[in-house]
Every structure is written in C-alpha cells, then in structure tokens.
Amino acid sequence: SAVISQKPSRDICQRGTSLTIQCQVDSQVTMMFWYRQQPGQSLTLIATANQGSEATYESGFVIDKFPISRPNLTFSTLTVSNMSPEDSSIYLCSVGASGSDTQYFGPGTRLTVL
C-alpha cells in the first residue's frame, strides 16, 4: 500500500482566512481523492483530483470554496477558502490506482475554525 502524508496535521484558523492542505504520496498514483469528515460523521467525498486535468467536484462542493491542485502524480493540495466554523472537520486525502481499486487514506488534517 502507498504511504501518504499530510501537512499540516492540525490547525486552528480564524474565520475568513484560507488554509492549504498538502498531500504527498511515496509512489506515483493516477487518482487522488479529498474527503471531509465532520465531527461525529462519516466521510464525504469532496472531489477527485487527476493529474493534468481539472478536479471533479461532488454535489455540494465547489471549486471557489475548495480549490485543488494536482501538479504531479505524487502530490496534491486542497485549499479551504474563506473559512467559517462550519468548515471545522478532518480533511483526508486518499489514493487509488483506478476508480475500482482500493483506496488508501492519509492521516488527515484536523481543522478548527474559530
């Protein structure tokens, strides 16, 4: 399985600011995914990030709020823009070789917005 790291591991931010979360994988992967896990809830897919193309966002998530970059096959970033307390969540990246393969998850970034 791939080894995935995320930075930062946690952060406390003020409302109205933005935070960029980094996801690094130790091998080249085709598909990377960003999920949100709100307090006490399950995981919800935000978007799929493929290298060389625009990210594909799920219903309820928009690029202006969650811009994503995927500059190469081992790295991606998710920005949480103009944050509000409702954005307080754990944000996780995951990787998979294709849509039907197993996904492996990073350790997550715990975000608290005051």
Next chain:
Amino acid sequence: AQSVSQHNHHVILSEAASLELGCNYSYGGTVNLFWYVQYPGQHLQLLLKYFSGDPLVKGIKGFEAEFIKSKFSFNLRKPSVQWSDTAEYFCAVNNAGNMLTFGGGTRLMVKP
C-alpha cells in the same frame, strides 16, 4: 446514486464476545466492497475488501466479512473481540470507475 447503511451506530461488547456489524448497500450493478477501521487517534486503515470470487473474505486481525448479493449486504464479523478492537468501523462501496461511498460508521467499544 449508491448508498450505504450501517444500522448499528454504537456497539458495546465485553472481551471474547462475538461481533457482527451490519452493512447494506443500494446499487444494482457490480460493486467492490470494503471495511475500514479507525482506531482512536489513528488514521483510516483498510480492514478487508471484496472484489470478486469467494464471498467470504478474511482480513487482518481475525476479521472476516461475507458478501450476500441477494441481500445487498456485506456484514463484518469477528468470533472473539479484544479490547484493542475498540474503534470506529466504516463500510464502503464503489462500482467500477465511480466514487467510494461510506456508511455512517459504527463505534465499537470493547470492555475489558
């Protein structure tokens, strides 16, 4: 759209008790099925998966799951739980080329 239901939100067991966590999904086509586990303070880890073949799959730490296509179910089982199994368990489903959909999770507490 596919959906995943985990009917047990919280389960409390004593050590050595048997465990069965329910998972049902709604999707009529071919699916891949997963159980993930999140131990306290740790990240999400793959417990086991089913793609095809023998519907009874064995995973790590003595866990197993059975895919029953007619019931759209993929229940997780362990014959004898340990205190170290205390965690949150997530069932997840995807069909080829599409996203992974998670159930709501089941928090398991095992009392020593």
